[in-house]
Amino acid sequence: MDLGAINPVLLVASLMVSATPILLAAIGELVVEKSGVLNLGVEGMMITGAVVGFAIAVNTGSPLLGFGAAALASAVLSLSFGVLTQYLLSNQVATGLGLTLVGLGLSSLIGKPYEGVKSTTLPDLHIPLLADIPVLGPMLFQHDLMVYLSIALVAAVWAVLKFTRFGLILRAVGESHDAAHALGYKVVRIRLMAIAFGGACSGLGGAYLSLVRVPQWTEGMTAGAGWIALAIVVFASWKPWRVLIGAYLFGGVTVLQLNLQAAGTRLPVEYLSMSPYLITILVLVIISARGYHGAPASLGRSFYASS
């Protein structure tokens, strides 16, 4: 094995790229869970976003249009979950699983003609001055638009939740929907908005996988990324900046194991490729051993206005 073959600058740079899809999905799911809804369909929405984004980008030649379409498609899909759980009061866990199964089926149906097709990808931005700093420049300042957008999104979610009236209402709905309802807030409407936002973010994350990270369409390409995003929200104790840390840590593990595979360790490839999942479990154990701090009190409970 030749550890010298691993370039730390490239490692950090590719870490940011590999973390972005999960970061986008996780920050969306954080908002959903903050409103008191547990949407386990992240995987299904991500893969739908991946295929829709890819298809639109191939047909129009514009990756940005692809991202937009992916966000829209996943938001619409997530609203089916919203209607079921909010109006028809179905079980959130079961409905989320159903959403994942529907998304997986739908995506492979749409994606069949696009297997093996190439798409244009997002160009890397060369941020003036900053990109020219040695070491730090290629590490942090020569990425594509979505990498920076995902970080900006984390900041925006943090600021909205913490400083704005809307953020306060959203958190109130998530902590106690009955109290929020008694105060006259439209619980169902706010939750539907959160669900659609979460869907759009998952769609962007999925499209990032198929348009930038890989970049092509293969069936089942999300490979559990949506579930890992769910785990990261727990890891982050429902705090936006910790979602960023969690996603980058996870991205780091993924990139490191890929680099180790390429460098030719004596560890078999299969054991390396199961490592991200094992580490996710390990992190979940460590976090839950401390107790669930910060989980919204109404998380996963159906809201039924009795009067």
Added chain:
Amino acid sequence: MIRLVKRPQPSRFWTAVTPILAVLLTMVVGGIMFALLGKPPLEAIRIIFWDPLFHPQFAAYSRPQLLVKAGPLILIAIGLSIGFRAGIWNIGAEGQYIMGAITGAGVGLAFYPMESFIIFPLMVIAGALGGWAWGMIPALLKVKFGTNEILVSLMLVYVAEAWLASVSSGLLKNPEGRGFPGSRNLQQYDSAANAEIIAGTGMHWGVVAALIAVIFAYVLLTRHIRGFHIRLTGEAPRAARFAGVKPARVVLFCLGLSGALAGMAGLFEVAGPAGQITIDFNSGYGFTAIIVAFLGRLHPVGILLAGLLMALTYIGGELAQLMLSLPGASIQLFQGMLLFFLLATDVFTNFRVQLGRKGAA
């Protein structure tokens, strides 16, 4: 204005009717989907639901397939349903299925080429133990640390898949396979083969096990104190604690049982219809079984019927692929839609729909 009024108890009538309603809705929406794909909708529905059983040419082949496909689905779904009843969400049955297949086939291959009647029972036990052990990981973590069993059991599916890839090109690889990944074919090894019990029916030991599991689950849930505890934990966790039910025991029991049944299903599959351990040996039964469990209303007899129906859509889907060149993925979507419509129509089970303005208080 439409208002929903909560029923004091779930309606028995609607509990039975919603699955049928969901199937009909799926047929309608699925038909529209097929029409959009440019296929004749009515013919597609007929091929999926009718032809596998009654087509003059294909039925002879596809009828036995019904039991072959329904066996593992029912076996896994029974285990899952018991956990779901208690509010314990094991969604990693696919991983437990893979591990059961690996351990079971591993025991069988260890005895090769010895012939003895004891080998197959040993393999079944090993398969169940493999699935049980894989299910115990999320169970123990949940009991010890309060870790979410949904995420852990799902993560373990990917770990199991990586392990499957590892053993099929390493530990269990056929030494006479000319370097191709995949184990020896267990169907050609008489003591380990899970052959048809009655030729031409598709009835193998996995189907027998599934039927036993249905009866066992029925007795457990309706006649046994442990089944009562499971239902109590799901419906009123606080009451269950006051009644002296130990939540940890319920978690361990439910995840262990569903893991063991999924592991057995994996073993019966690898020793029977699949024949060998290969990289892509698993075919998503563990996930489809979730739909089966819900479609069967988490009731053993319902699951039996739902498993047969879901097996029908599998075979019908293959037939439609053959006859109409319908994409294989559309049947997956079809199954997902079925679960969605079931959950949607379930609102009638728990709520009464009231039209008009609400009356004076």
